[in-house]
Amino acid sequence: MISILGRLLEDDQPDHPQALLDRARRPGRSMGSLARALEGFFTQRGLVLPTDQAQPLAAGRRRRRIDATPLPLRPQVQAFAESMLRARERALKAGTLPRTDSTIEVALATVRDLARFLTGTRNEQDWALADVHDVEAFLVTMPKARQRQLTVLRQYFRFARSRKVVLIDPTRGVKAKGPSGFSGTTAAVDRQRQLFRRWATGTDAHPHEALLGILTLLHAASSSEVRRLRMDDLDPVNRTIRLGKRPHPVPMDPISWSALQRCLAHRTDQRTDNPT
Template sequence: MGSLARVLETFFTGHGMAMATDQAERLAAGRRQRRVEAVPENLRPSVEAFADFMMHSRKRVRRAGTRPRSDATVAILRDLVRFLAGGRGKQDWALTDVHDVEAFLAGSPKARKRRLVVLGQFFRFARSRKIVLVDPSHGLTARGPSGFTGATLTLDQQRVLSRRWTTGPAVHPHEALLGMLALLHGASSREVTMLQTADLDPHARTTRLGDRPHPVPLDPASWAVLERCLAHREAQRTDSHHVMVTRQTKSDRGLVSTAYVSHVLDACGFPPRMIRCTRLLDLVNTMDPKLVAAAFGMDPEATMIYLADHVDAGRLPER
């Protein structure tokens, strides 16, 4: 469905002149199929059977009037299979043990609870179909480690990214904007996605980011990247108020999709969360965590997880 068809559908359904199409269902079915096809062939039949089982369960849930499960279940299984085959060298579900599951959950601490729920559902299904004899997720709890355990960028990697986004002529403006705001200002993907032209102050060179209580001053490099993104937006000839505009959103004035933002930085090789966490980790360990929380509009407890449990040798007094 093109952008014009989406606009017409929104207009007619909003005025009660037509029924909504099944565009969302067809797109969801395509995403599920692509995720299943991304699983290696030797482990794919089990994932396909579980996906069919989940679809039948969803139909029963809708008839009962309760909340159905989301399509993220297949994506989590796809990531697990890639982890088992690529990182652990295992090509059979029966070889999966509790250590493999725990290592997979440790790769994304924030999604530990959601991932554990999905893995429990799958392994219970696999055990009922005799695919595995023991549920490796049994006995694991949703509560993970209480500190920051994610990966961060080194100084050399930060320099390479900064040069890429400020001097690279072939870099897409959306990649440069999201990368620079995350690298220098700790901006999240949501803050950049919701950024509007009304939030910008060209005279003071400041911008509003998310729920932050004060405008954020932008350095010359970040402002130059922002101007490139605005020029790209003007070329779209859109009435949208958002800074990031694509061909799909220039007509309906909506936000860019989460899937689009999650893949904007694929070319640089680092996810947005990793870049943002690098900045937050540096600020919290060099400043007062309470000041960082106040500047970012966060709870004081949220910044404490980035506080390291050691002191750099250069900060200790000489004996």
């Protein structure tokens, strides 16, 4: 750093503090260690004004999210970003709480993802074609982020409707809470039959795999219910087990009870005192 600073001082360029700081700054997302050191030294002594390095970085992040939007839908995302920035400026002048850079970036990322979904999955190249079914299908792809994504999409489509990009808000009537129950990917029926035969009559499946598969396939046991299963939850007399917080013991059919017995026999061979 000292040698680079020496070269900057010895060349024919102006060497007053602001010019020196500008020439020491590296292009790109980071200004560089030398420029940061000089900025701290000069600003502490009142020789230069502090550089607002965070704003160029935030602008670059916004630009990358906009550029990643499919081209037919990109202009409105750009306009949405400009609208949020203008709203932030008004909030700063009014003394109210403005949007942070991260909030704006999350909003742009959500709209970008919806645009990709519309063009790639739904084959729609215009925002005006989006309807409530498209929004619901998009929200299902990330059920845990449903409420946050829906909040952003409502903001975007209010903006789009004010610009007459869409005539009807497709988020109208969409609930923040998704449908209850399992919403993940399931195996095809033929594949389920293959797995059932492997676990019920096969000999190459590990006893743990067979029991976990049977409990999941036949009794809809969740991973947390299986993890919490203990020896005390088994009732050999009535051939039932307790799964999680279910109000009643679960009866075990012959196939399920046989898988459980194989698992217990394997546990006995391990000579463990583990209660699970």
